[in-house]
Amino acid sequence: MSVLVFVEGLNGEVKKSSLEAATYGSQVAQQLGTTVTAVAIGEVKEDALARLGEQGISKVLYDGDERLSQFVANAYVKVIAKAVEQENARVLVFSNSNIGAAIGAKLAVRLNGSLATNVTALPKIEGDSFTVTRGVFSGKALADVALTADPKIIAIKKNSIDITSGGGTATVENISAELTDADFSEKPKETVMQETDGVLLPEAAIVVSGGRGMKGPENWHLIEDLAKELGAATACSKPVSDMDWRPHHEHVGQTGITVSPNLYIAIGISGAIQHLAGVNSSKVIVVINKDPEAPFFKAADYGIVGDAFEVVPKLIEAAKALDK
């Protein structure tokens, strides 16, 4: 019996959300008094994998098959299922990313296991009972869910676990699931990555978000400049993406992306309940709005009633003055 963590790479490095998964997996292994192994697929550098030892991972199984550089669900599932068998894994930990959730669901069917996505905290384990807490009702509530089958497959919500460090170095071993061309029949035709400064919105620790109060796409440099100073990702409200001021993938809310950063700064967003549903698990919320009656202030930790075009330049100045 062991714990297995699935690790995703980005530009050769391990994704932040996978470091969270590794930390979570190590802590579950401690609870169970067992070992934790990671499985990594695709283009991740070996030294980046060895550094997973910092999060308590002792061994990383790596499949560097070039065909796996693009996500192909069936092929990924086959590699991970092989790792599950080899390590006799009873608990599988993923990040609740598009890839993690997809593989988790397929594995749950293939291995007859229990799956919980959007998990926000470590499990409670008492005897045979294994319960996790997950976000439900679009962030408005939490549910305790008993995972009644084995293996237990957990996809953890981003930014819900503090990454630990201070462990050792992990050994890296190769694993191969002897994939055939048939396993790659659903290979994507094309992968197009957005141009970013390296901060992905769903993973970002800080998000600066603009709403209709920004008055037009030509003013977005204020949002972008503040985000740049803070090392943040940029986001927007639904009306802003509906009016094509910003691309849809920046839309945060109930029918857009759900984010849970350490800091969410909302500028010129009134705070409709559908928007709050996408951001309400952020640790600290700052609201800047001209209207003192904007409902968003009720959900905020810090607020400024004022004109974004006057307030934001002051914030950019103050952020520049910080010691980085």
Next chain:
Amino acid sequence: MKILVCISNVPDTTSKINFTADNKEFDKTGVQYVINPWDEYALTRAIELKEAKGGTVTVLNVGEADSEPNIRKALAIGADDAIRVNAYPKDSFFVAQQIAAVAKENSYDVILMGKESIDFNGSQVHNMVGELLGIPAVVPAFKLDLLDDSTARLEREIEGGKEVVEVKLPFIASAQQPMSEPRIPNMRGIMTARTKPLKVVEPTGADTKVDYVNYSKPEKKGGVKMIDPENAGELIKLLRNEAKVL
């Protein structure tokens, strides 16, 4: 072209969420139910495809009788017929097995649903159905076109970008905006929906893999600290020294 669209019956997006006194169940008192907003993108795209290429759109809901007003709404928007699997949707695996059973019986060319339901936010059912049926699941897709009678071209979101995928029919995809522009039923649609077939079937003897044992609500915020706009730079200092998030 036979298209199946799976819809969930969920609390309206503006609903206040409460639980029964023992925190074991969702409290439906005073809650308005709607078609899961993500499923509406799937439904309207299915209707658009039918209008362009011909065929039928069947709506499927796994739910109890109180889902029927929203099933009728889907028929009013333009679906041709509906199937309700008469069961409380106990968990994702249970629902996936019901959908797979209906799909096996009727062999659809395309199966669509929203990328997740806004009540349980599982984002699991589409991939589970794909796995159960052994067909590709393209999740979450924001663009769907049929190239010919046997091939579809989709664009799906990945973290930090998008993928273009071509799949052979049959396949399953989950929808998110901007796949389509959801429609409001018109009077003619509402009238014809009353007589469109809605078949109720009993669930297959499927098992569940998880148990919901307890619900709670997140802790309330301690209140907002207001900062003078003239002195806005103070905020940055507070975020570093007090909130410790910078």
